[in-house]
Amino acid sequence: MKATDKKIIIIASATLIIGLLMGWLLFGGNSVSHNDSKQVSSETTTETIWTCSMHPQIRQNEPGDCPICGMDLIPLEEEENEGIDPNAIRMSPTAMQLANVSTAIVEEMGTTKKIQLTGKVQTDERLVNSQASHIPGRIEKLLVNFTGEFVKKGQTIAYIYSPDLATAQEELLEAQKIADYQPELFDAAKGKLKNWKLSDRQIQHILSTGSTQTNFPIIADISGYITSKNVNLGDYVKRGEPIYEIANLSKVWILFDVYESEMSWIKKGDEVEFTIASLPGEVFNGTISFIDPVIDSKTRVAKARVEFNNKNGQLKPEMFASGIVKSTLPKQSNAIVVPKTAVMWTGKRSVVYVKSSSDKGVNFILREVTLGAALGDSYLVKDGLMKGEEIATNGTFSIDAAAQLAGKPSMMSPEDGTDIAEDNHESHSVSSISISSKAKKALQPLYTSYFEWKSALADDNFEEAKENAIGMKSALANIDMELFKDDAHHTWMTYQENIGENLEHVEHTKDIEALRKIFQPVSNAMIEMTTTFHPNDDVIYVQHCPMADNNNGADWLSKEEEILNPYFGDMMLNCGEVTQEIK
Incomplete structure (x- = not known):
């Protein structure tokens, strides 16, 4: 091989080695960096966030217990919203189970309502009579001395001394002597005694003995029970003056x-x-x-x-009587009826959560509805739902809380996403109605009983809570509706009816849970009334527990910012949060 060829081979090899080295430096390092970045990114995206199914505002980087209610935290699942309504909130089967969410198909049914009534047994007014004295004189003897005693028709119930009657008897005896010559005078003397309710037998006895009687009996005109005793021994009575009131109780009225x-x-x-x-x-x-x-x-x-x-x-x-009437709303065909637990009411609007399913899972979306009459544990829905749709009937507040956290339309947030506090402030300022200082003062006993009721429920004191609830019912009945003028008058009548209807059977409650069930709708009406009339000088707090009412959530009013839960008492005394301040 020539030297020139060797030189060329050496130069080419060196160039190849240098090229490979430069390529590794330029691209190999970036690849490692890219892989490392990808690994870091993967680690970052797989980091789990833990939350509480009842209090979704709780977010932690590690598992544990909810600091509010103590429940185990669950992983927060990312939503995959492709192909579903952007306003819908997705819930996994696990989240639905933990939040106690249940659903039902909307159906048409007859609008039959069970109405509970309370009343009292009363005497039949048509069977009440006054036993009067037909003779003027002095009561010498009373054979019936107390109310409640039963007397029979024809029974002697008293004796009376009458100077007028003694004179009339003497006139009869004198007229008897001249009866053959002046029979008209004799008949007139007997007629006078008959007018005083003396019987033919008594008159014949006077004639046969020839002597006058000083004391005459008073005979019962009817049978029945003595319900009123109007005289005492020695009293003087006039002719026709009632001495007893007698009621026949073979038939009675129940007034509901x-x-x-x-x-x-x-x-x-x-x-x-x-x-x-x-x-x-x-x-x-x-x-x-x-x-x-x-x-x-x-x-x-x-x-x-x-x-x-x-x-x-x-x-x-x-x-006391308790009755039930099963009635059908007049002129009402089959209509859509939903459980009360499915409806969330803000005072101005009523909403439900409608369920839908896709390949991504179960979704819920808020739907505003127009309610009709209340049917016991259900509502008649006039508009907003159709037969066959599926709605959440339990756990609606948990769904709503998740919607709020996700920034989607919820019960307390309007469609445009306005903040709840701003929305409430605006609605209260619009709906506020001015009332007089006298009307505000008249409402204070109602609030006093309400706050005492709330405190007794938080203390798990049934007897005191029942007494306060009865006191609130009494305070409501004593408020003079004439103190509320113009628009305030009609508004007050609505609140009075709502509160009065819920307190109607409070005397018959047997346990504290029944009182708590009554306390919830009363609180809703009190909150609405407070935001409308603003009758209190101090700040009033609206507080909310999402776990009350079978995890549907419930509100109440409090004079203190501290949470003392009336729906759970000592079991979860501090479960809840302040949602509004009414100033």
Whole structure:
């Protein structure tokens, strides 16, 4: 090989080696850097965020317990929103199970409503009579000395001394002597005694003995129970003056209270199934025979009358009665009815979460609905839902909380994403109604009872909570509606009916959970009334617990910022948060 060829080979080899070295330096290092970056990126994207199914605002980089409720934290799953509504919130089966979310298909059904009524047993007014003295004089003897005693028709119930009657007897005896010559005078003397309710037998006894009687008996005109005793021994009575009131209790009335909001459901002829508090285990049936045409201006109720055949005397006046009427809304065909647990109410609008499914999983989207009448545990939906759609019936507040965190439309956030506080402030300023200082003062006993009720529930004190709830009902009934003028008058009537309807049966509650169930709708009405009237000088806090009401969430008012949960008491005393300040 020539030297020139060797030189060429050496130069080419050196060039190749240098090229490979430069290529490794330029591209190999970048590849390693790219792989390292990719690995770091992968590690970064796979870092798990942990949250609480009940309190989705909790975010941690490691597993553990929720600092609010103590539940185990769960991994926060990334949403894959391709192909679904951008306003929908996706939930995995695990999240739905932990949040206790359940759903139901919307169906049409008859709008039958169970209406609970409370009332009292009363005497039948048509069977109440006054036992009067037909003779003027002085009561010499009382054979019936107390109320509640039973008397029979024809029974002697008292004796009376009457100078006028003694004179009339002497006139009769004198007229008897000349009866053959002046029979008209004799008949007139007997007629005078008959007008004083002396019987033919008594008159004949006077004539046959030829002597006058000083004390005459008073005979019961009817059978029944003495319900009122109006005289005492030695009293002077006039002719026709009532000395006893006698009631025949073979038939009685049960008078039930019917609130304005329920008037459209109750009608004459409806069947009522009722129980008596003092007769546990027994169920009675009757028919509404009459409904008052006038509503009481203070209690805002009308009386519905049920007549009951009481031959065995089981029912006694003033006994408490609880009744149920199953009624159908007039002129209402089959309609869409949803459970109350499915509906979230903000005071101005009502919303539900409609479920949809895709290959990506289960999604929920907010839907505003128009509600009709309340049907016990359900609502009639006038607009917003169609038959066959599937909605969330439990766990709706958990879904809503997830929607809020994701920045999507939720119960408390309008479609344009306006912040809840701004939205509430605007709506309250628009809906606020000015009331007089007298009206504000009249509302204070209502608030006092409410806050005491809240505190007793937080302390798990059933007896005190029940007493405060009854006190709130009494305070509500004592508020003079005339203090509210113009728009405030109509608004107050709405709040009064709402609160009164929920407090209607509070006296019959048997445990603290029943009181807590009543406390929730009362709190909703109180919150709305507070934001409308602003009757308090101090700041009032609206507080919320997402786990109350079977994880649907519930609100209440508090004078203190500190959370003292009335729905759980000592079990989860500090579970909740302040959602609004009403100043």
